Amino acid sequence: MAAETQAPAAGAAGREPNHALRIVVVWLILAVAADLLYWFVLGPNVPPGHLGSAAQGQQFDLNVMSVMCIPVVVGVVWYFGYSLVTWRHREGDDEDGPPIQGNTRIQVAWITVTSVVVLALFGFGTYELIAPAGSGAGEGAAPIWNAPGARLTAAQQTAPWVPGQQALVVQVIGQQWKFTYRYPQLGGFESPNLVLPQGQWIQFNVTSLDVIHSFWAYQLGVKADANPGVDNVAYTKTQHVGSFTVRCAELCGLWHGAMFDSGKVLPLSQFQSWVSATKTQFATVTAILNKCVPYATTYDPTVIRQSCSGPVMKKLGLTSAGGGYYPPQDPSQP
Ligand SMILES: [Cu+2]
Numbered sequence: 001m002a003a004e005t006q007a008p009a010a011g012a013a014g015r016e017p018n019h020a021l022r023i024v025v026v027w028l029i030l031a032v033a034a035d036l037l038y039w040f041v042l043g044p045n046v047p048p049g050h051l052g053s054a055a056q057g058q059q060f061d062l063n064v065m066s067v068m069c070i071p072v073v074v075g076v077v078w079y080f081g082y083s084l085v086t087w088r089h090r091e092g093d094d095e096d097g098p099p100i101q102g103n104t105r106i107q108v109a110w111i112t113v114t115s116v117v118v119l120a121l122f123g124f125g126t127y128e129l130i131a132p133a134g135s136g137a138g139e140g141a142a143p144i145w146n147a148p149g150a151r152l153t154a155a156q157q158t159a160p161w162v163p164g165q166q167a168l169v170v171q172v173i174g175q176q177w178k179f180t181y182r183y184p185q186l187g188g189f190e191s192p193n194l195v196l197p198q199g200q201w202i203q204f205n206v207t208s209l210d211v212i213h214s215f216w217a218y219q220l221g222v223k224a225d226a227n228p229g230v231d232n233v234a235y236t237k238t239q240h241v242g243s244f245t246v247r248c249a250e251l252c253g254l255w256h257g258a259m260f261d262s263g264k265v266l267p268l269s270q271f272q273s274w275v276s277a278t279k280t281q282f283a284t285v286t287a288i289l290n291k292c293v294p295y296a297t298t299y300d301p302t303v304i305r306q307s308c309s310g311p312v313m314k315k316l317g318l319t320s321a322g323g324g325y326y327p328p329q330d331p332s333q334p
Helices: 019-045 053-086 104-130 268-281 283-292 301-307 310-315
Strands: 168-175 178-183 189-191 195-197 201-208 213-217 222-226 232-237 242-248 260-266
Touching (some): 053 232, 168 213, 222 232
Antiparallel strands (some): 213 242, 242 260
């Protein structure tokens, strides 16, 4: 027996170091260091960034959850390493370890700590899903939680926009295979480019002209289903100037993978210049559009087709890309 030269498990407390104290103290130092490193170095760069308030909220949530989880991971790895080194098998020691059964303090502590962590994450996650304004997800036609200055009725959405007091309404229209963006408060023009003013609440009204799509403005933290006949509202507040990617996130046909574009957040004055320029550029088209397909929260493709002359609507891209999804235009129609 090599009991005299080995660290016995029991009965020689004087020679045995206080493992629990060592483990806890080193764990605390490692956990605090790892959390600080994460929070200040990695955290600000975690996707989806902070271009929109929804994105910032998602980044904050990910960071809070990471900061709660990192000490657990560090603890497991550290305890694993400590055990491997300290209690490894030593040459000539053939003895079994002592039979250890139950430890009320450890069991109670474990159940309490894990319950508190899980319930805290549950409470935090539930709150964050709701505030602010639904975390950037589509909330249907009548959101329970509204962004400041958000206005929802179609009549209100066509009144002129007052920056800083009202949310800017942008209607996102999915169609095979692109998104177009209509600005009802700014004269009702429809643009293939999504341009937004900085520091403003944006109300996206997301719909589709044909099949199911999903509007995903990644860096804004907004993702909302675009379904025909459905007005799906999502909010975000633009935080700083920058560009973002818009992708369709719902398999919608052959060219689904090519259904993406990029958008911009501009300072308010530059945004207003863009609006003026685009209004001028699209003046003819906008006049036809407002006459034939006045702004509405949803559009019926069959009505669109019959409401105006086919070639013009086809030119506007409103009968789906290439016009292939709906029955061919009837040449006898006006
Ligand atoms: Cu799509």
